[in-house]
Amino acid sequence: MGQVIEKTFNGLKVPQGEKITFKDGKPVVPAHPIIPFIEGDGIGRDIWRASQRVFDAAVKKAYGDTRSIAWYEVFAGEKAKNNHGEWLPEGTIEALKEFPVSIKGPLTTPVGGGIRSLNVALRQIFDLYCCVRPVRYYQGVPSPVVSPEKMNVVIYRENTEDVYAGVEFVSGSKEAKQLIDLIASFGKTVRPDSGIGIKPISKFGSQRLVRRAIEYAIAHNLPSVTLVHKGNIQKFTEGAFRDWGYELAAEEFAAKAISEDKVWADFEGKTPAGKVLVNDRIADSMFQQILTRPSEYSVLATTNLNGDYLSDACAAQVGGLGIAPGANIGDSCAIFEATHGTAPKYADKDVINPGSVILSGVMMFEFMGWTEVRDLINNAFAKTIQQKLVTYDLERLMPGAKKLKTSEFADAIISNF
Numbered sequence: 001m002g003q004v005i006e007k008t009f010n011g012l013k014v015p016q017g018e019k020i021t022f023k024d025g026k027p028v029v030p031a032h033p034i035i036p037f038i039e040g041d042g043i044g045r046d047i048w049r050a051s052q053r054v055f056d057a058a059v060k061k062a063y064g065d066t067r068s069i070a071w072y073e074v075f076a077g078e079k080a081k082n083n084h085g086e087w088l089p090e091g092t093i094e095a096l097k098e099f100p101v102s103i104k105g106p107l108t109t110p111v112g113g114g115i116r117s118l119n120v121a122l123r124q125i126f127d128l129y130c131c132v133r134p135v136r137y138y139q140g141v142p143s144p145v146v147s148p149e150k151m152n153v154v155i156y157r158e159n160t161e162d163v164y165a166g167v168e169f170v171s172g173s174k175e176a177k178q179l180i181d182l183i184a185s186f187g188k189t190v191r192p193d194s195g196i197g198i199k200p201i202s203k204f205g206s207q208r209l210v211r212r213a214i215e216y217a218i219a220h221n222l223p224s225v226t227l228v229h230k231g232n233i234q235k236f237t238e239g240a241f242r243d244w245g246y247e248l249a250a251e252e253f254a255a256k257a258i259s260e261d262k263v264w265a266d267f268e269g270k271t272p273a274g275k276v277l278v279n280d281r282i283a284d285s286m287f288q289q290i291l292t293r294p295s296e297y298s299v300l301a302t303t304n305l306n307g308d309y310l311s312d313a314c315a316a317q318v319g320g321l322g323i324a325p326g327a328n329i330g331d332s333c334a335i336f337e338a339t340h341g342t343a344p345k346y347a348d349k350d351v352i353n354p355g356s357v358i359l360s361g362v363m364m365f366e367f368m369g370w371t372e373v374r375d376l377i378n379n380a381f382a383k384t385i386q387q388k389l390v391t392y393d394l395e396r397l398m399p400g401a402k403k404l405k406t407s408e409f410a411d412a413i414i415s416n417f
């Protein structure tokens with residue numbers, strides 16, 4: 001069952017198991033990988049307990065004793081602050097570096113000073129440049145739209161640039177004034193009492209994100225990758241994102257992908273078989289399209305802020321954030337995570353929906369290449385919802401549904417393997 005690792009992180013012994021490594025941006029996964037988990041604050045405790053049981057039962061069902069996960073707890077958020085005096089201890093960062101595929105529950109964002117957001121900090125420390133959010137419908141989940149099943153998209157959102165880069169200066173500050181003066185020297189006027197935020201979007205950052213999106217579409221035989229941007233207004237940032245995306249598709253994927261322009265110019269608007277269509281949509285129009293023609297889209301590649309809005313809008317259409325999974329992926333590290341917060345008022349009541357972490361685990365198993373586990377959990381999750389066995393958040397909107405506790409929902413999934 002793998003080597004004994006003597007090192008400790010945050011004073012905790014590492015369980016017996018093997019390290020996952022990365023080669024060319026892809027994980028190399030042994031049979032008994034050590035996977036760190038951050039349980040999360042608030043509802044995280046209930047959710048993690050339930051999710052871990054589902055994961056272990058699925059691995060056992062799929063592989064017997066030939067594979068297993070060596071779970072290793074690392075600390076962040078309130079638990080870390082209480083036990084180690086820090087929101088994000090160095091030991092946690094070191095452990096996530098050493099064991100580079102991990103999963104986390106929601107974390108409280110400390111209010112007032114210190115780290116701005118632990119989630120943003122983790123993304124920056126590990127250069128997790130892709131935020132991946134699959135959005136699909138599970139039959140029976142209450143939805144605000146008429147045909148939620150038509151939505152089945154994977155959103156690849158750039159995770160390191162744009163207005164999230166944190167280059168902002170408060171109105172009246174020396175920096176804001178200097179920048180306003182500099183801008184005036186370029187012949188542009190900005191009101192003197194403005195706060196200034198900078199929106200950097202680079203070719204490097206855009207292309208590595210679009211590359212991942214196109215690779216995903218090819219690997220999963222998906223029909224299209226749509227570059228979502230606001231390039232009609234922000235030409236040199238959002239518009240450049242689109243241009244660099246097309247450029248990358250032409251340079252690196254000429255044999256497997258084709259742009260919408262070329263499809264019209266050479267193929268009368270019909271994408272040739274076996275090729276991924278690369279098209280683009282302006283962000284505001286995209287918000288209409290996901291409501292009016294969701295089935296026409298499969299992979300969406302977006303800049304950071306547009307992707308933030310779009311991910312939640314898409315998730316709402318298929319039943320909300322309680323079951324929306326997410327991943328933050330870089331070239332040498334990946335952290336899978338719930339997309340909702342810590343919902344403190346439901347903490348430790350064993351009532352909350354663990355779907356978001358469970359489905360984030362499904363993404364993790366897919367990333368690891370453990371597709372049997374992915375399918376077991378995915379199918380059992382769908383079946384449990386079809387049986388109308390759900391937690392309170394869905395039960396109150398589903399006529400005839402039975403309300404289960406968090407732990408009972410996990411039991412129901414396991415019994416549906």
Ligand SMILES: NC(=O)c1ccc[n+]([C@@H]2O[C@H](COP(=O)([O-])OP(=O)(O)OC[C@H]3O[C@@H](n4cnc5c(N)ncnc54)[C@H](O)[C@@H]3O)[C@@H](O)[C@H]2O)c1
Binds near residue numbers: 321337356
């Ligand atoms: N990824 C993260 O770690 C993350 C994301 C968002 C917010 N947060 C943090 O969480 C804390 C609370 O934030 P918030 O109240 O804005 O958002 P929240 O997502 O914690 O909760 C908002 C509401 O959504 C519902 N909800 C959330 N998750 C649910 C689930 N799994 N099942 C059923 N219902 C669910 C609950 O009704 C809850 O009251 C803050 O400290 C915030 O910074 C963390």
